Amino acid sequence: MSRTRIRKPRALIDRKALTVILEDMVASVPDNRDRRARLLPLLRKALADGRAEVKRRFLKERGTGAAAFAENSYLMDQIIRLLFDFVTVHVYPRGNRTTGEQMSVLAVGGYGRGEMSPHSDIDLLFLLPYKSTPLHEQVVEFMLYVLWDLGLKVGHATRSVDECIRQARADTTICTALLEARFLWGNRELPLALRQKFQANVVAGAGADFIDSKLAERDERHARMGDSRYVLEPNIKDGKGGLRDLHTLLWIARFIYGVSEMSELVACGVLTPDAASKFTRARNFLWTVRCHLHYLTNRPEERLTFDVQPEIAARMGYADRNGVRGVERFMKHYFLMAKRVGDLTRIFCAVLENQQKRRPGLSMTSLLARKRNLAGFRVDAGRLAAPAPDTFRKDPLAIMRLFKVALDQNLDIHPDTLRLITESLPLVKTLRQDPAANALFLEILTARNDPETALRQMSEAGVLARFLPEFARVTAQMQFDMYHVYTTDEHTIRAIGLLHRLETGAIKDLMPTAAREVHKILSRRALYVSVLLHDIAKGRGGDHSVLGADIALKLGPRLGLSPEETETVSWLVRHHLLMSRIAFKRDVDDIKTILDFVEIMQSVERLRLLLVLTTVDILAVGPAVWNNWKSSLLRELYMRAEDLITGGFQAEARDKRVADRREQLALALTDWPEAERTAYLERHYPAYWLTFDSLTHIRHARVIQRARETGTVVAVEVIPDTHRCVSEVIIYTEDHPGLFSKIAGAMALAGVTIVDARITTMTDGMALDTFTVQALDGQAIAEPDRIARLTRTVRGVLTGEINLSRALSEQSPRLPERTQALPVRPRVLIDNQASKTHTVVEVNGRDRPGFLHAVTQAMTRVGVQISSARVSTFGERAVDVFYVKDVFGMKVVHRTKLAQIREALEEAIADPAETASPLVG
Known part of the structure; x- marks a missing residue:
C-alpha cells in the first residue's frame, strides 16, 4: 500500500466512535434485520462524509493524487473493518470459532495497492483456511449486500489458501492479484500462510515466465489502444505510457525482487536513485490527473477527452503563457510523463534481461554478426x-553511429545500450556542430530502408530532441482540436515513414500521382528535410509556416545541405499548406486560381516536391483524414498546374472552347430530333460549357430529358463514384431564391456532407445543380436504400412535403458534446482578388447539422447568387468557400454590400457552444 501519511485520519472517519454507536444500537435493537436497517444509514453517512473530506482536501487545498488515493483507501479500510466486526460479533457471533471457520479479508487489485481513486472499484478476497463453511457464506453474503447497498461496485472472490495457490499457478491474472493482496481484517495468520506458500509454490523459479506474460499482456494492451502514447485523447490508465504500464513494472519488481515499492530497488542495485525518483514523480502526476478526472466527470472515466482537458489544466495550475494555451502546456507535460514511463520501462527491462534471462551461446545470429560491418559495436542476443559502458563517454559520435548501424543492419538496439544513451544525453549537445554527426543524421533521415524506425528510436531515447533543439520544442506538443490525432513530433515522424512507403510503392493506391512523381524528384534530400521541418515552428505564437521557413534557412547548412537545397527546404516549409488550401478551398476550373498557384510554383520540380509533401502531411494527420476525394482534388490541381508550367495548357479563346463543347454534346445527342437538340444547346449560358466536362454535359442532358418526358417537378439523380469516395447528385428543378439553401438543409437531414457544388441557372429559368457528396464516414452514397432516402428527402424538402426548419431543429448534433470545449473562432473572409469573375467568400465556424444551410440561407437573404461552393470539415471546424455574384451577375465590390454580407454570415455562424454551460464537477 502507498506509504503516504494520512493527515488527521479521524477527520475522515472515526472508527472508534462509530463502534461505540453501533454497540449502543445493537444493545437497543435485538432483531438482526432491524440492526441491518440501522447499520446502512450510519455507514452511508460515514462514507459520504469521508469522501467529501477527501474531495475537499484535494480540490480546495490543491492536494495530490497520492494523498487522495491513500485517504480513500484508509476510509474504505475502516468501513470494511467496521462491517466485518459488526457481522462477526453481532450478526453471526460464535464464542469459539473452529480453525476451519477462521477468515481474513484482503484487499486486492488497485485497492490492494492502496491506489484508490474517487470512483475505483473495490476488489476483495475472503481468505479461508479450508473449504467454505455455512458461516463463511453467511458472513460474506451479509457484507457484500451491505457494500452493494452503499452503492459500491465490489469485485470479490472467496477462496482457501490452497485454492489461491492452485489458481495462481494456472492464471496470471489471479497470480497478479495475489501479488498485491493486502491484509484488511480478520485472522492474521491466514495471509502469512498464503504469502509463504505463494512464494514457495508460485514465485520460485517462475520469474522469466511471469516477465514474459506481463510484457506480452502489455504489448497486447498497447496494440488494442492504438500503440501510441501520443494520441490527443489518451487513456491515462490503459494507454501507452499510462498507469497500467507503471503497474506492470511494479508487478514484475514485486514478483522478482519481493519489494513493495520501486524505490526499494535502489538498495537492490537494480535502479538508480534518479530512475526510482522518475517512477514516483510519473506515478504521482498520473494519480493526480486521474483524481481530477474522476471528480470532474463524477464517474470512473479514464480518457482525457477534449472537454475535460481545459478544466483539469486550470485546476492543476497550467495557465496560458507566451502564446501557448494552458491546456496545451498541461497536455505537453502529460505526454512528456508518458514518454518518461517508456524510458523507465526500457531501463528496467534492460536490467531484467541481464539478471533474469540466460545468455545465448554461439548462435547463428552471433556468427552472422562477425560478417557484418558493425562499426565497433557488437550483437547481444540479436540486438x-x-x-563497453563508457563507449559514449569516450566517443559521443558513437551515439549517432549506433542508430546508423542499427538501421543499415536492420537490428534492434539492446535496451541496456538505450539506457546508456539515456544516461549520456548531455553529450549529444556536443554533436550539434559536428559535421560528421550531421552527415550521419542526414544519412539516417534519407535512408532507403525505413528511416522512421531509427528516428522513432532516437526520439524515444531523447537523442532527436537534444540533437535538434528546435524539435525539442514540438516534442509532446498537442494541438487542441479534433483534426490532428497525434502530437506534432509523432505526426512528423509518421510523415517521414509515409514518405518512405510512398517511395517504395507500399501506399501507391492512396495517391498514385504522388507515388509516380516522387521518383522524378531531383532534390530528394531537400524533400526529406522539409518533411522533418514542416511543422517545426508550431507553438511559437505566429505563422508556423513563415517561422519554420526561417528555421530551415539556419538548419539546412548545419545538416550539410547545399545553398540550393536549403533554399528549397525553406520554400517548401513556407508553402507546405498552399496546395491543400487551393485544392480543397478553391475552384480549379477558374483559370486565375491556376495562374496564381503556378506563379508561386515556378517549376515542375517544386510542384512535384509540394505534391509529395502535401500528401504525406495529410496522411500523417490521422487514419480517417485522407480519402480518394482529396486525392482527386490534389491530382486535378497538380495536373492543371503541370500543364500550364510545361506549356501543355492551351489557353484557347473562350468562344472556341464553348463552341467545341457544344459540338461534342450535339454529336452525343444524335438520337434527339435536331430542333430539340438545337433548342437544348441554346438553354445554357456560356459559363456552363466551361464548368463541366463533356461526359457531365451528356449526363445532364439525359437527366433533363427524362424529367421532361415524365413531367417530374423535381428531378434528382444520384451517381456513386466509389473510387473517389463521393457521389454526384444532380438536381433539376425550377430556380428560385434560396434553392441552394434548401438543398443544403435536405442533405443535412439525409445525413450526407456536401463537399462540392456547382450551381447552374438555365436561360428558361430552370436550375441544374450538381452536388458532390459523401456519407458522414467519408465514403460514397452507394447503397440503394441510402440513395433512395437521399432522393426522397431532397424531393420532399423542395416540394414542401418536409418542413425543413422543424426537421433540422429535431436533428441530433453531429459532433459529440465533448468537442464543445474545443475553441472554434468564427470568421468570414471575403476575397475579390482570387477570381476575375467572382467574389470568393470563405466561412469558418463550428461544424453542426445544418451549418451549410444556415450559411447559404444568410446569403439568400442579402441577395447573393452562389455559382459554386467547396465544403470541407477539419475535425470540429467547418470551412466553406463560395464563388458568388451579385443579383446583376457581377462581382460584389460595393463596400456597403460587402459589409452586409459579412454581418449576415457572422450572425449565421455564431458558435452555439459559446452560450453552453461549462462542465463542472
Missing part, C-alpha cells in the same frame, strides 16, 4: 549493443 546491437555498445561494446
Whole structure:
C-alpha cells in the first residue's frame, strides 16, 4: 500500500466512535434485520462524509493524487473493518470459532495497492483456511449486500489458501492479484500462510515466465489502444505510457525482487536513485490527473477527452503563457510523463534481461554478426549493443553511429545500450556542430530502408530532441482540436515513414500521382528535410509556416545541405499548406486560381516536391483524414498546374472552347430530333460549357430529358463514384431564391456532407445543380436504400412535403458534446482578388447539422447568387468557400454590400457552444 501519511485520519472517519454507536444500537435493537436497517444509514453517512473530506482536501487545498488515493483507501479500510466486526460479533457471533471457520479479508487489485481513486472499484478476497463453511457464506453474503447497498461496485472472490495457490499457478491474472493482496481484517495468520506458500509454490523459479506474460499482456494492451502514447485523447490508465504500464513494472519488481515499492530497488542495485525518483514523480502526476478526472466527470472515466482537458489544466495550475494555451502546456507535460514511463520501462527491462534471462551461446545470429560491418559495436542476443559502458563517454559520435548501424543492419538496439544513451544525453549537445554527426543524421533521415524506425528510436531515447533543439520544442506538443490525432513530433515522424512507403510503392493506391512523381524528384534530400521541418515552428505564437521557413534557412547548412537545397527546404516549409488550401478551398476550373498557384510554383520540380509533401502531411494527420476525394482534388490541381508550367495548357479563346463543347454534346445527342437538340444547346449560358466536362454535359442532358418526358417537378439523380469516395447528385428543378439553401438543409437531414457544388441557372429559368457528396464516414452514397432516402428527402424538402426548419431543429448534433470545449473562432473572409469573375467568400465556424444551410440561407437573404461552393470539415471546424455574384451577375465590390454580407454570415455562424454551460464537477 502507498506509504503516504494520512493527515488527521479521524477527520475522515472515526472508527472508534462509530463502534461505540453501533454497540449502543445493537444493545437497543435485538432483531438482526432491524440492526441491518440501522447499520446502512450510519455507514452511508460515514462514507459520504469521508469522501467529501477527501474531495475537499484535494480540490480546495490543491492536494495530490497520492494523498487522495491513500485517504480513500484508509476510509474504505475502516468501513470494511467496521462491517466485518459488526457481522462477526453481532450478526453471526460464535464464542469459539473452529480453525476451519477462521477468515481474513484482503484487499486486492488497485485497492490492494492502496491506489484508490474517487470512483475505483473495490476488489476483495475472503481468505479461508479450508473449504467454505455455512458461516463463511453467511458472513460474506451479509457484507457484500451491505457494500452493494452503499452503492459500491465490489469485485470479490472467496477462496482457501490452497485454492489461491492452485489458481495462481494456472492464471496470471489471479497470480497478479495475489501479488498485491493486502491484509484488511480478520485472522492474521491466514495471509502469512498464503504469502509463504505463494512464494514457495508460485514465485520460485517462475520469474522469466511471469516477465514474459506481463510484457506480452502489455504489448497486447498497447496494440488494442492504438500503440501510441501520443494520441490527443489518451487513456491515462490503459494507454501507452499510462498507469497500467507503471503497474506492470511494479508487478514484475514485486514478483522478482519481493519489494513493495520501486524505490526499494535502489538498495537492490537494480535502479538508480534518479530512475526510482522518475517512477514516483510519473506515478504521482498520473494519480493526480486521474483524481481530477474522476471528480470532474463524477464517474470512473479514464480518457482525457477534449472537454475535460481545459478544466483539469486550470485546476492543476497550467495557465496560458507566451502564446501557448494552458491546456496545451498541461497536455505537453502529460505526454512528456508518458514518454518518461517508456524510458523507465526500457531501463528496467534492460536490467531484467541481464539478471533474469540466460545468455545465448554461439548462435547463428552471433556468427552472422562477425560478417557484418558493425562499426565497433557488437550483437547481444540479436540486438546491437555498445561494446563497453563508457563507449559514449569516450566517443559521443558513437551515439549517432549506433542508430546508423542499427538501421543499415536492420537490428534492434539492446535496451541496456538505450539506457546508456539515456544516461549520456548531455553529450549529444556536443554533436550539434559536428559535421560528421550531421552527415550521419542526414544519412539516417534519407535512408532507403525505413528511416522512421531509427528516428522513432532516437526520439524515444531523447537523442532527436537534444540533437535538434528546435524539435525539442514540438516534442509532446498537442494541438487542441479534433483534426490532428497525434502530437506534432509523432505526426512528423509518421510523415517521414509515409514518405518512405510512398517511395517504395507500399501506399501507391492512396495517391498514385504522388507515388509516380516522387521518383522524378531531383532534390530528394531537400524533400526529406522539409518533411522533418514542416511543422517545426508550431507553438511559437505566429505563422508556423513563415517561422519554420526561417528555421530551415539556419538548419539546412548545419545538416550539410547545399545553398540550393536549403533554399528549397525553406520554400517548401513556407508553402507546405498552399496546395491543400487551393485544392480543397478553391475552384480549379477558374483559370486565375491556376495562374496564381503556378506563379508561386515556378517549376515542375517544386510542384512535384509540394505534391509529395502535401500528401504525406495529410496522411500523417490521422487514419480517417485522407480519402480518394482529396486525392482527386490534389491530382486535378497538380495536373492543371503541370500543364500550364510545361506549356501543355492551351489557353484557347473562350468562344472556341464553348463552341467545341457544344459540338461534342450535339454529336452525343444524335438520337434527339435536331430542333430539340438545337433548342437544348441554346438553354445554357456560356459559363456552363466551361464548368463541366463533356461526359457531365451528356449526363445532364439525359437527366433533363427524362424529367421532361415524365413531367417530374423535381428531378434528382444520384451517381456513386466509389473510387473517389463521393457521389454526384444532380438536381433539376425550377430556380428560385434560396434553392441552394434548401438543398443544403435536405442533405443535412439525409445525413450526407456536401463537399462540392456547382450551381447552374438555365436561360428558361430552370436550375441544374450538381452536388458532390459523401456519407458522414467519408465514403460514397452507394447503397440503394441510402440513395433512395437521399432522393426522397431532397424531393420532399423542395416540394414542401418536409418542413425543413422543424426537421433540422429535431436533428441530433453531429459532433459529440465533448468537442464543445474545443475553441472554434468564427470568421468570414471575403476575397475579390482570387477570381476575375467572382467574389470568393470563405466561412469558418463550428461544424453542426445544418451549418451549410444556415450559411447559404444568410446569403439568400442579402441577395447573393452562389455559382459554386467547396465544403470541407477539419475535425470540429467547418470551412466553406463560395464563388458568388451579385443579383446583376457581377462581382460584389460595393463596400456597403460587402459589409452586409459579412454581418449576415457572422450572425449565421455564431458558435452555439459559446452560450453552453461549462462542465463542472
